[in-house]
Amino acid sequence: MASLLCRARVLAVAGRSLMVSSVRTMSKPGGIPLNVDHATGMEKLEMDMKEAGLEDPFDLKVKNVVPGTRESPTLVPSIFEKRMVGCVCEEEATVVNWMWLEKGGVQRCECGHFFQLTEAAPLQPVQRV
Template identity: 55%
Template sequence: MASLYGRFAASTARKHVLCLSYRCASTKVTMGDPLEHATGLEKRELLAKVAGNDDPFDLKVIKRCAGTKTQPNEIPSAFDSRLVGCICEEDATSINWMWLHKGEPKRCECGYWFNLVHKAPV
């Protein structure tokens, strides 16, 4: 019985020493820059952010300007149409959604005009 306990203690001690040496070795290893590992759309997004474009997909809120028929609010899109939401009043609890199509300015229910303009894709 004593020899069984001795073998168990020796094997546990070896595992503990191996774990400690593994931890020491792993602390020296570092991951490379995420830009080096990224591919495809993720890499293009990271490159756009490095170039200074914080919103490469134009997902942030765009503040409305005059919004007249002669000077509509310009909404960027890489496609021929885009779904746009207009918060007509500052305290509104709902959003008025509408589809914008390239070359066709559209008027919201609140009276503001919107126009789709071309933007190069990411």
């Protein structure tokens, strides 16, 4: 008796069909909103800047720069008093040496490269047309 109930239940579940519907974007009324349509705050600012052509609005991508010296350090822009910076001390290194840079002076990495925090302008929202 139990085996008949189990077999009936399995057949009922296996017989269900799959329903698929098409997806429309917000360009038409009643569609599903895109990420840009419901983003707010920093996410919205980043999307607007990327749309305007600035691919790295928060200056987070890795940069290959010439090692800084005490007389001409590598300049790191920031709108804050401190910023965390990673230095790959050797070309083949697999470890990043992280350090906090503070405004007001030149700081030296363990490998001998010099860095200096400089003033940067805050990001301004992009005006949509």
